[in-house]
Amino acid sequence: MQMLKRNAIIDLLKFLFAIVIVLQHINVIGVSNSEYLIGKYGFVSSEFFFIVSGYLLAHSTAKKDKIESNMLGVDTIHFILHKIQIIFPYFVSAWFIAFVSKCFIYKYGIADIYYNLIYSIWELMFLRMSGIYHFQSIGHTWFISAMFIVMIVIYPLNKALKDKFQLIIVPFITIIGYGFMSHNYKNIDISYSWGGGCYMALPRAFLAISLGCLCYAAADYLDRINFTKKGRVILTVIECFLWLFVFSHIFFFYKEKLDLVNVLFIAIATTVSFSSKSYLSQIVCGDFFSSLGKLSLTLYLNHFIVTKYVSIVAKPLNLTDIQKITVYLIGAMMMGVIGLVAGDCVKEFYNKYKFKLVKQMIIN
Numbered sequence: 001m002q003m004l005k006r007n008a009i010i011d012l013l014k015f016l017f018a019i020v021i022v023l024q025h026i027n028v029i030g031v032s033n034s035e036y037l038i039g040k041y042g043f044v045s046s047e048f049f050f051i052v053s054g055y056l057l058a059h060s061t062a063k064k065d066k067i068e069s070n071m072l073g074v075d076t077i078h079f080i081l082h083k084i085q086i087i088f089p090y091f092v093s094a095w096f097i098a099f100v101s102k103c104f105i106y107k108y109g110i111a112d113i114y115y116n117l118i119y120s121i122w123e124l125m126f127l128r129m130s131g132i133y134h135f136q137s138i139g140h141t142w143f144i145s146a147m148f149i150v151m152i153v154i155y156p157l158n159k160a161l162k163d164k165f166q167l168i169i170v171p172f173i174t175i176i177g178y179g180f181m182s183h184n185y186k187n188i189d190i191s192y193s194w195g196g197g198c199y200m201a202l203p204r205a206f207l208a209i210s211l212g213c214l215c216y217a218a219a220d221y222l223d224r225i226n227f228t229k230k231g232r233v234i235l236t237v238i239e240c241f242l243w244l245f246v247f248s249h250i251f252f253f254y255k256e257k258l259d260l261v262n263v264l265f266i267a268i269a270t271t272v273s274f275s276s277k278s279y280l281s282q283i284v285c286g287d288f289f290s291s292l293g294k295l296s297l298t299l300y301l302n303h304f305i306v307t308k309y310v311s312i313v314a315k316p317l318n319l320t321d322i323q324k325i326t327v328y329l330i331g332a333m334m335m336g337v338i339g340l341v342a343g344d345c346v347k348e349f350y351n352k353y354k355f356k357l358v359k360q361m362i363i364n
Contacts (some may be wrong), residue, residue, distance in 0.1 A: 010270070013270075015105065018295075020042045047262075061159040075263060079151070090347075094302045129198075142201050167214070182208070184258065211263075222271070238268075242266075
């Protein structure tokens with residue numbers, strides 16, 4: 001497979017699924033019958049992001065196989081640190097905004113602020129889903145914590161075993177794992193359930209990220225095929241149908257025990273979208289979609305604190321449900337943009353001074 005460039009379809013989907021997550025939290029601001037505004041399958045948005053993360057992980061291992069040695073442990077650490085370096089500027093800026101906001105909203109004293117700062121170490125280290133006691137500033141970031149924790153295992157497995165992992169182990173563990181969740185929990189929206197030894201967010205992340213590795217193998221296979229115009233039309237129809245199915249069941253239709261059908265369709269559609277073999281890749285293209293993809297992260301990280309402020313002002317201002325939703329959505333989008341600008345500033349500052357700091361600390 002060729003060098004991976006930003007995929008406009010995937011960037012657009014990142015933004016759309018981030019919007020779904022924002023809409024899922026309308027229930028937090030006290031809107032009546034909020035479950036009827038968006039369906040009950042919004043939680044599969046996390047599976048999309050996990051699958052995309054798994055795809056990119058598999059692509060990274062395939063790329064590094066050509067240029068690096070067999071230092072599996074070192075390569076794994078480099079990969080995790082590189083991922084953290086990409087996310088952390090936006091994460092730490094979102095954390096700072098959320099932490100200060102919580103101190104203001106809940107009127108914490110000096111002692112509370114001090115100890116909450118110490119307890120925040122685990123959140124800043126992306127270990128929220130480890131089970132270690134922590135102070136939670138940013139709401140609903142279990143996804144990022146679970147992703148980093150399980151990638152410590154998935155990356156070396158994928159790098160060492162390659163297609164054996166992608167084509168043999170992944171199908172087996174996803175069938176067994178999702179079967180276990182479906183039978184015992186009835187659905188996969190169980191991230192905060194304690195499974196005896198860990199939060200169920202971790203096996204949920206492990207399965208979906210592993211599935212993303214399988215999607216990479218499938219997209220790599222599609223990339224090697226020279227499709228005719230008719231073949232590309234069929235792929236385009238399949239891709240569009242699957243995404244329409246997923247979003248229609250998120251927003252409009254609900255039927256119990258269809259969550260894994262949605263996951264399957266997300267996996268297949270993501271494979272086609274990454275392969276760029278359908279005509280949709282020629283329609284959805286350009287820097288605008290790349291910007292939406294970048295905004296999706298900060299929208300996800302910064303929207304939840306808005307629910308706190310809306311809940312505070314809604315009662316004294318006697319806001320209607322429509323007004324609550326309007327203020328929340330505008331506030332969430334504004335916070336997403338602010339988080340993007342703040343994260344870019346943190347990133348620029350870090351890139352500007354990191355070499356100077358290292359030079360001052362280490363003797364050549």
